[in-house]
Amino acid sequence: MTLAWRGAEKITAADFQPAFVIVALISAATFLMFRRLPPDAGAEVSRRQSVASTGPTAAGDQKQG
Amino acid sequence: MLSNKIVPLIVAVALFMENMDSTVIATSLPAIAADIGTDPLALKLAITSYLISLAVFLPVSGWTADRFGARNVFRLAILVFISGSIGCALSQSLTQFVIARMVEGVGGAMMTPVARLILVRTVDKRELVVAMIWVTIPALFGPMIGPVLGGFLTTYVSWHWIFIINVPIGLAGIILATIYIEDVKAEAPDPFDARGAALAGLGIAGLVFGGSTLGLKLLPTGIVLAMIAIGAASTVAFVLHARRTPYPIVDLSLLKFPTLHAAVVGGFFYRAGIGCLPFLLPLALQLGFGLTAFESGLITVSNVFGALGMKTIIPIVLRRFGFRSALVVNAVISAAMVALCATFVPGVPFAWIVGVLLVGGFFRSLQYTSLNTVAYADIDARYMSRATTLVAVSQQLSLSVSVALGASLSK
Numbered sequence: 001m002t003l004a005w006r007g008a009e010k011i012t013a014a015d016f017q018p019a020f021v022i023v024a025l026i027s028a029a030t031f032l033m034f035r036r037l038p039p040d041a042g043a044e045v046s047r048r049q050s051v052a053s054t055g056p057t058a059a060g061d062q063k064q065g
Numbered sequence: 066m067l068s069n070k071i072v073p074l075i076v077a078v079a080l081f082m083e084n085m086d087s088t089v090i091a092t093s094l095p096a097i098a099a100d101i102g103t104d105p106l107a108l109k110l111a112i113t114s115y116l117i118s119l120a121v122f123l124p125v126s127g128w129t130a131d132r133f134g135a136r137n138v139f140r141l142a143i144l145v146f147i148s149g150s151i152g153c154a155l156s157q158s159l160t161q162f163v164i165a166r167m168v169e170g171v172g173g174a175m176m177t178p179v180a181r182l183i184l185v186r187t188v189d190k191r192e193l194v195v196a197m198i199w200v201t202i203p204a205l206f207g208p209m210i211g212p213v214l215g216g217f218l219t220t221y222v223s224w225h226w227i228f229i230i231n232v233p234i235g236l237a238g239i240i241l242a243t244i245y246i247e248d249v250k251a252e253a254p255d256p257f258d259a260r261g262a263a264l265a266g267l268g269i270a271g272l273v274f275g276g277s278t279l280g281l282k283l284l285p286t287g288i289v290l291a292m293i294a295i296g297a298a299s300t301v302a303f304v305l306h307a308r309r310t311p312y313p314i315v316d317l318s319l320l321k322f323p324t325l326h327a328a329v330v331g332g333f334f335y336r337a338g339i340g341c342l343p344f345l346l347p348l349a350l351q352l353g354f355g356l357t358a359f360e361s362g363l364i365t366v367s368n369v370f371g372a373l374g375m376k377t378i379i380p381i382v383l384r385r386f387g388f389r390s391a392l393v394v395n396a397v398i399s400a401a402m403v404a405l406c407a408t409f410v411p412g413v414p415f416a417w418i419v420g421v422l423l424v425g426g427f428f429r430s431l432q433y434t435s436l437n438t439v440a441y442a443d444i445d446a447r448y449m450s451r452a453t454t455l456v457a458v459s460q461q462l463s464l465s466v467s468v469a470l471g472a473s474l475s476k
Binding site for chain 2: 020021029031046047
């Protein structure tokens with residue numbers, strides 16, 4: 001804090017760059033928690049048809065890697 | 066069915082009113098302080114007293130809705146909220162502001178969770194994604210529109226109108242709720258968990274008020290840390306109590322459902338991070354580019370259009386990929402869009418800033434909508450009120466973390 005006080009007399013847009021990156025990293029890390037969801041989580045609500053019920057012809061519903 | 070369309074709208078209006086409130090006041094603080102002859106910082110603390118009553122009443126919202134009927138509680142909550150707003154508009158001193166804001170807080174505590182409860186009970190599960198978009202957008206963008214509206218009203222009319230504007234909106238909400246919302250009560254309401262309500266109320270109030278004032282730097286750090294410590298201790302005591310009682314006021318056992326767990330725990334950290342954006346972005350634009358609050362508000366509003374324009378696409382994305390893939394991939398994409406805000410330095414094209422915010426607004430609303438919806442996917446109708454309470458508490462806590470984080474990162 002004292003360093004910032006001495007170093008810069010005026011706050012510039014660049015001072016906010018680390019802040020944006022840090023909050024982005026915190027939020028991005030939650031993907032690890034969402035990965036624990038079962039693949040068909042909330043299928044009734046998302047109205048996602050399971051691969052089994054649509055069969056191989058429904059190419060549009062096939063999972064991509 | 067008409068109620069499938071109009072209920073989300075009623076809920077959205079109430080949520081918008083509440084979510085806009087805090088930021089609408091922020092821009093008007095200097096004008097109000099000058100008018101009632103007080104220090105802007107003291108006034109800010111008085112305004113923040115809202116969070117105390119909000120936090121105390123949040124845990125009991127689900128039980129209250131079951132006991133007295135969700136529609137009744139929702140209408141009463143709006144009435145209490147607009148009474149507090151009128152009180153704010155009439156306030157002549159700091160004490161009066163504290164009292165009026167605390168009244169608003171009681172209304173606000175009941176409005177959000179009960180509104181969600183009404184929504185998840187009224188709307189068919191298959192229509193829930195579309196309905197939740199209407200709940201997500203006001204919560205997400207109320208804080209961004211607030212400064213524009215607050216700046217406009219304070220500059221061109223008077224600060225009193227930022228409070229009075231809640232009266233016609235609230236009354237419309239009450240009338241529409243009376244016509245379109247069915248009165249649903251729990252068949253056999255649980256007994257009231259008084260000890261749990263006291264522990265949870267004190268715990269959440271300590272954490273929420275402490276966290277928010279830590280960010281605002283309004284009180285001596287020692288006092289704030291003591292409040293957070295008391296809040297944390299009381300929260301731990303509540304968790305221990307909840308394990309022993311059959312009807313805890315906040316039912317943590319529901320976290321056994323992976324979908325609710327993802328929404329409450331994953332959602333907490335996601336919101337805590339990205340929730341800083343409404344604090345960081347205006348500061349970066351105002352201090353970094355020398356824009357006024359009104360101008361920066363006009364830019365951040367492009368976020369809203371990103372979300373509004375894409376609201377038809379969200380159900381398609383979820384149907385195509387399912388919640389798991391959408392949440393996992395989009396956590397990274399939406400966060401990357403926030404990281405791109407780091408490129409906002411003087412000299413970048415204006416179109417780039419608006420473009421990043423527009424696209425970012427879409428991905429963020431996709432994530433929030435998914436979280437808000439997946440929470441209730443596996444919850445039995447009987448336990449819905451407990452789930453909405455749990456979600457509301459988690460969101461309020463993450464918001465305080467955001468305020469504290471946003472403030473500490475921007476100093």
